Amino acid sequence: MRTRALRLVAARELRDAVRGRWFVLAAGCFLVLSLGLAFFGLAGAQRSGLAGFDRTTASLLNLAVLFVPLMTLTLGGLAVAGELEDGSLGMLLAQPLTRLEVYAGKYLGLLGAVGAAICIGFGTTGVIVGLYAGGGDAGVFLGLVGLVLLLGAATLGMGALLSVALRARARVIGAAFSAWLLLVYVSDLGVIGLAIARSLRPAQTFVLALVNPVEQARVLGTLLLSDRLDVLGPVGAFGIDTLGWHGLVACLLGTLAATAVGTVAAGYVVFRKVPIA
Amino acid sequence: MIAARDVRLVLEGRTILDGVSFDVARGESIALVGANGSGKTSMLRCLLGFVPFAGRVTIEGHDVVRDGVVVRSLVGYVPQRAAFGDASAAEVLAFVATLRRIEPRRIDVMLDLVGLAAHARDRVRTFSGGMVQRLALAVALLPDPPVVLFDEPSANLDRDGQRLFYDLVARLRAGGHTLLLASHRREEVESLTDRLLHVDWGRLVAAPTPSARVVPFPARGERR
Numbered sequence: 001m002r003t004r005a006l007r008l009v010a011a012r013e014l015r016d017a018v019r020g021r022w023f024v025l026a027a028g029c030f031l032v033l034s035l036g037l038a039f040f041g042l043a044g045a046q047r048s049g050l051a052g053f054d055r056t057t058a059s060l061l062n063l064a065v066l067f068v069p070l071m072t073l074t075l076g077g078l079a080v081a082g083e084l085e086d087g088s089l090g091m092l093l094a095q096p097l098t099r100l101e102v103y104a105g106k107y108l109g110l111l112g113a114v115g116a117a118i119c120i121g122f123g124t125t126g127v128i129v130g131l132y133a134g135g136g137d138a139g140v141f142l143g144l145v146g147l148v149l150l151l152g153a154a155t156l157g158m159g160a161l162l163s164v165a166l167r168a169r170a171r172v173i174g175a176a177f178s179a180w181l182l183l184v185y186v187s188d189l190g191v192i193g194l195a196i197a198r199s200l201r202p203a204q205t206f207v208l209a210l211v212n213p214v215e216q217a218r219v220l221g222t223l224l225l226s227d228r229l230d231v232l233g234p235v236g237a238f239g240i241d242t243l244g245w246h247g248l249v250a251c252l253l254g255t256l257a258a259t260a261v262g263t264v265a266a267g268y269v270v271f272r273k274v275p276i277a
Numbered sequence: 278m279i280a281a282r283d284v285r286l287v288l289e290g291r292t293i294l295d296g297v298s299f300d301v302a303r304g305e306s307i308a309l310v311g312a313n314g315s316g317k318t319s320m321l322r323c324l325l326g327f328v329p330f331a332g333r334v335t336i337e338g339h340d341v342v343r344d345g346v347v348v349r350s351l352v353g354y355v356p357q358r359a360a361f362g363d364a365s366a367a368e369v370l371a372f373v374a375t376l377r378r379i380e381p382r383r384i385d386v387m388l389d390l391v392g393l394a395a396h397a398r399d400r401v402r403t404f405s406g407g408m409v410q411r412l413a414l415a416v417a418l419l420p421d422p423p424v425v426l427f428d429e430p431s432a433n434l435d436r437d438g439q440r441l442f443y444d445l446v447a448r449l450r451a452g453g454h455t456l457l458l459a460s461h462r463r464e465e466v467e468s469l470t471d472r473l474l475h476v477d478w479g480r481l482v483a484a485p486t487p488s489a490r491v492v493p494f495p496a497r498g499e500r501r
Contacts (some may be wrong), residue, residue: 010374016363088360091416094325096350204328275288276327 005101006108009092013109014111016168017075023117026071030121032051033067034060052133053126053141054225060122060141061221064148065214069155070152070180076159077176079106080271081169083094091275103271107160114152116156118145118150150256153218155183158213164270183214202238210252220252278303278455279324279424284332286319286479293319294330295479301421305457306446311476317459318357321426321477324457325354334475336424348376353417357429359409366404366412367397368485370419375419385417392441406433414445425449427458431465 017023037059080103092102122145130138158175166172188209195205210216222232223245232240235276239248279301286294286376294316301307302403309317322328324336326345334341341348361369368386388394391411401409410433427446431439446469449456462465467473 005376008372012362012372015368019363081286081361083362086360087356087358088362090327091354091359091361091413092353093372094354096346098346106370128439159306202318203478273329275329276322276325 001098001100001104005097006105009097009102010109010112013079013106013277015109015272015277017110017113018116022033022071022075026114026117027082027120028119031068031194033063033121034125035128037063053129053250056125056129056133057141057144058223058225060144061179061218061225064122064144065151065218065221066184068118068148068152069183069214071117072152073159073162073176073180074173075110075114076107076156076161077163077172078112078169079160080163080274081167081172084167084274084277085169085277093276098271100268102193103160103164103268104264107156107267111156112193114156115149118148118152119222122148140224144221147217147220147224150253150260151213152247153260154213154256154263157267161196161263161267161270164267164274177212183212187212201244202234203235206235206238210239210255213256216252216256216259220249220256223249223252231238278305278337280335280382281320281323284320284323284330284331284334286316286323286328286330288328293479294323296481297476297481298331298332299474301455301457303455303473304450305472306450306470307457307458307459308463308470308473309476310463310466310473311461313355314405315461315476316479317365317461317476318428319479321428321457321459323352324426325352327351328445341384351422351424352419352421353422353425355413355417355425355427355430357409357432359413359416361401361409361412363400363402365400366393369401369412370415372418373416379420383419387419390445391415392437393400396419407435407438410434410440411441414442418445418449422454424455424457427460429457430458436444 034056040058080089083092089102093099113259126138126145129141131253150187160181162175162179163172166175191205191209193206194200198210210219217230219236221238236248239251279299281300282298284294284297285292297316297320299307309320311317319328323330323334324341325349326341336348337351338349339347357377362379364372366388367384371381373379374381374384385397386393391414393408393415396404396408403414404412410430414430431442434442446456446458450469452454456470458466458470463473
């Protein structure tokens with residue numbers, strides 16, 4: 001793989017993505033929602049005004065694990081399927097580029113756009129909270145932004161995999177939305193149901209619960225915010241008892257990164273064989 | 278220059294190409310003619326390594342599957358339906374120029390050549406079908422490749438565009454380029470090429486055969 005070719009494809013993809021309406025919408029949504037959460041975060045305490053970093057980070061964690069997978073699954077889903085349908089992928093592949101350069105370049109370009117949308121949205125909120133509220137640990141807030149980027153990388157890889165596997169825009173959008181429901185809502189219920197029905201041991205439940213990248217990010221975010229074991233529930237407590245705080249963080253970060261790399265690699269393996277119209 | 282040997286292409290269980298073999302000499306201009314769905318476009322897709330096929334295709338001695346990047350650096354491709362994402366015409370050409378290390382000033386020359394100089398900064402999404410086709414011509418010819426593949430190249434062009442295309446093909450032939458034109462309009466490509474290859478049902482045939490698949494539309498008042 002030639003880095004120059006990879007850089008060119010990534011820059012082309014980033015430029016096209018940033019010009020799209022979704023980018024303005026995503027960055028705007030992140031900004032409005034995160035600012036809203038920072039501002040109304042103290043409503044429960046009968047107070048108004050901007051909350052500090054800790055409370056804002058806690059609120060943003062729930063927002064991020066909900067919206068970032070939705071955005072990246074659909075965006076990744078359209079990465080190949082959309083261009084395959086309109087013919088622009090054929091124009092790109094008619095150039096002296098390998099399929100690996102095209103696939104990896106498109107993925108990195110989109111990841112750059114997702115990162116920019118997240119940094120604009122959450123970053124602006126972070127600056128405003130830092131200037132006008134201040135309290136709490138800004139490092140934790142930055143940690144959350146990094147974590148959200150890693151989650152975005154993993155779910156973007158999943159979306160791109162769906163894109164090359166299904167290859168039709170309508171099918172991919174349906175599959176991306178189903179995958180989002182599965183990751184965000186259904187998998188939790190599934191694990192709980194399975195744990196009860198099969199009387200799973202804590203280790204089995206732990207592994208099963210953390211197969212889902214959204215769950216990995218949620219637990220990592222919780223670990224960022226609190227050292228208390230009870231907030232993680234019995235499965236998290238089992239993880240900390242077994243691996244320790246650092247071990248659990250390393251394990252989750254590794255798994256999340258492996259999910260990103262694994263889905264991109266799997267997507268490329270499928271993409272190599274995709275016939276181009 | 279181009280050598281195709283026993284090319285077989287099966288997609289989704291359907292045989293698209295069935296043992297196609299031919300040679301194109303350097304500087305020769307060849308037309309692939311045949312009815313819609315006969316396999317012309319699929320043959321071009323094999324030459325570009327777009328589809329997994331059995332058999333062997335080489336361009337300038339380079340295998341299109343093993344040495345895909347080298348082969349595509351020798352080839353310009355004008356598809357039947359081109360698209361360029363959300364870029365402007367100048368950006369599309371700048372991408373190709375940077376990738377292929379071509380002097381940037383050639384971008385303006387090509388835009389001028391295909392009559393799009395006034396639309397260099399416009400988004401391709403706002404272009405008509407004919408303008409997109411002109412841009413596809415500019416993209417294909419920007420690196421001045423020794424081999425150019427055309428797939429129904431004048432299908433979207435108006436009369437001026439067609440004249441431009443015929444003129445370009447004549448200049449490319451005079452310049453010693455190797456050309457392969459796929460078209461269902463034999464009369465259009467006959468004068469532009471040295472010889473014709475007839476494709477029918479995924480096979481090369483000696484002469485065009487009346488296609489049994491085409492059922493004539495009944496005349497008014499006539500019942501099927």
